[in-house]
Amino acid sequence: MADAAVIPAVKETQAALATSFIKCLVRLLRAQDSYGSWEGKPDTELLADFIVTKEQRREIPIIGDPDPDVLWRLDIYYAAVGLAIEERAGLMASPIMNIGHEGFGRVLLTAGRLVVLSKTLRDVHRFGFESFQKLAEAGTRLVDDAIAAMETYPDAARA
């Protein structure tokens, strides 16, 4: 009986890992592995820290500076959004991020003169997604929105 529940979850994870956004994310993570110490690790293990369940979220205090590891993951996440945009649109999208000590901030992705993504960040301490599927969906949505903006304002994007 347990299998019946597990198999869809495995399929969902496989589908998530196959998205171009997650592929970009994994590529950027592996690029950080200068010494090849993660070579034997599967993608799911590299991505594991991006998964934060509701219970885990609640346990993370939002007082004090966000953990440097969280900030690192946030950087990689938005860099992956930028990379996935570039793959699809052929235009570089570069991120700029500003996080205050309270874990509150702002991230922008720009292509040419166009802001393709602008997001206010809150509770950065708790940055994470409930599942690989949610991670893939969230990233893909950002990429889709950015591409749509580029299509609406092509001149500014190519400026």
Add this chain to the structure above:
Amino acid sequence: MADAAVIPAVKETQAALATSFIKCLVRLLRAQDSYGSWEGKPDTELLADFIVTKEQRREIPIIGDPDPDVLWRLDIYYAAVGLAIEERAGLMASPIMNIGHEGFGRVLLTAGRLVVLSKTLRDVHRFGFESFQKLAEAGTRLVDDAIAAMETYPDAARA
């Protein structure tokens, strides 16, 4: 004979102080003065730290983290550019800045979906201008460029 050299300099300073950019800068500086302790101070005194002569520049080391006061001045400077843009164009331009520990960074000003200003910052430790005139000219030029970008891409700016 000394007067002949001084008078044009005074006139230049007065002209600089009358520009809308410097007025915005002074307004933002005075807004920081919660206790009214700068009330008796003339504008030139409030702006004095923005003036860094060539000799002074050379003496400022560019090793280590930039001074928090310099970062504060940098913030106010770009906020003033944003405010001056808003005054002229009627559209809010909000800055986002990212400075690394090496005093190297990037600043963006955006209006709607348009990047109205994008600048790479270097040697932030030495941020400053040779004279009030140079300060006014540099700020005004940034404002002019931003307004020109808004005129070129009005839809993105109003998005």
